[in-house]
Amino acid sequence: MTRHATTIELGALRVTLLSAGRIRLDGGAMFGVVPKALWARLCPADEENRIDLACHSLLIEWQGSDRRALVEAGTGNKYAEKERVIFALDPSDWLLPNLAAAGVEPASITDVLLTHLHFDHAGGLTHDADGRLAPSLPRARVHIQRREHDDARAGHTVMTLTYREENFSPLDGTGLWNLLEGEDEVLPGVRVMPTPGHTRGHQSIVVSGGGRSLVYAGDVLPTRHHLRPAYNMAFDLDPLGNRAAKQALLTWVADHGALLVIGHDVDQPIVRVRRWREWFELEPAPDAVPEAAPAA
Numbered sequence: 335m336t337r338h339a340t341t342i343e344l345g346a347l348r349v350t351l352l353s354a355g356r357i358r359l360d361g362g363a364m365f366g367v368v369p370k371a372l373w374a375r376l377c378p379a380d381e382e383n384r385i386d387l388a389c390h391s392l393l394i395e396w397q398g399s400d401r402r403a404l405v406e407a408g409t410g411n412k413y414a415e416k417e418r419v420i421f422a423l424d425p426s427d428w429l430l431p432n433l434a435a436a437g438v439e440p441a442s443i444t445d446v447l448l449t450h451l452h453f454d455h456a457g458g459l460t461h462d463a464d465g466r467l468a469p470s471l472p473r474a475r476v477h478i479q480r481r482e483h484d485d486a487r488a489g490h491t492v493m494t495l496t497y498r499e500e501n502f503s504p505l506d507g508t509g510l511w512n513l514l515e516g517e518d519e520v521l522p523g524v525r526v527m528p529t530p531g532h533t534r535g536h537q538s539i540v541v542s543g544g545g546r547s548l549v550y551a552g553d554v555l556p557t558r559h560h561l562r563p564a565y566n567m568a569f570d571l572d573p574l575g576n577r578a579a580k581q582a583l584l585t586w587v588a589d590h591g592a593l594l595v596i597g598h599d600v601d602q603p604i605v606r607v608r609r610w611r612e613w614f615e616l617e618p619a620p621d622a623v624p625e626a627a628p629a630a
């Protein structure tokens with residue numbers, strides 16, 4: 335099987351797009367108050383009314399350094415058969431096998447940044463190792479907003495079973511949690527920017543180098559079809575807050591000529607953003623064209 339890797343050079347930083355799983359979620363829930371007659375034209379639903387979503391991760395590497403970071407851990411593989419069917423999960427398509435296919439040792443990852451702790455973003459943090467739950471990235475510090483961590487542990491969400499202790503508790507007592515308070519330069523050239531709304535502690539990740547930036551939006555803008563102001567998920571804790579965060583993020587990306595990574599978009603995960611009329615439009619990013627990697 336040939337794998338396609340997209341790699342972007344930002345000065346001394348190299349960013350590679352990796353798959354951390356794939357999931358199907360109810361199309362109605364993914365588009366909130368938007369009528370199906372509108373969203374189904376953009377994202378065709380299957381016979382169960384689900385739409386297909388990617389869970390993209392980023393691998394960040396620094397020239398001349400052993401530091402290696404990941405953005406997002408994806409779905410993971412800790413699911414019973416019933417959930418695998420409901421979410422159309424492929425047990426072989428998650429973080430660890432995909433890192434292995436890319437030739438990356440899990441223990442070589444020093445840092446992982448998550449936008450928030452819902453299961454399709456944090457599920458890959460832990461896995462079942464011979465009947466015992468263990469961190470999947472045993473050395474990686476996990477950078478997350480303190481508010482997100484606390485809300486996750488308190489189950490503060492409108493979506494049932496999306497914050498799961500099995501994804502967090504194996505990290506307790508390891509010293510791996512790094513709980514952040516607002517905007518922060520977590521690693522050289524890697525900054526987090528609070529974008530609350532989907533969850534109260536949601537953050538987006540900004541990677542900069544060589545005068546260029548790339549922004550991983552997270553669920554503030556889950557697919558490129560969620561560009562418009564009213565297109566938000568029924569899962570959002572605060573829809574108006576999410577809209578404001580989306581506008582601020584798109585403004586920043588457009589004004590800085592940055593690349594935007596759209597975490598759940600199946601077809602076009604990396605785009606550019608341009609101001610257009612009162613809002614924005616997305617355009618393909620010509621410098622983020624996939625190149626074929628050697629067969630895995």
Ligand SMILES: [Zn+2]
Pocket residue numbers: 452454455553556598
């Ligand atoms: Zn998500």
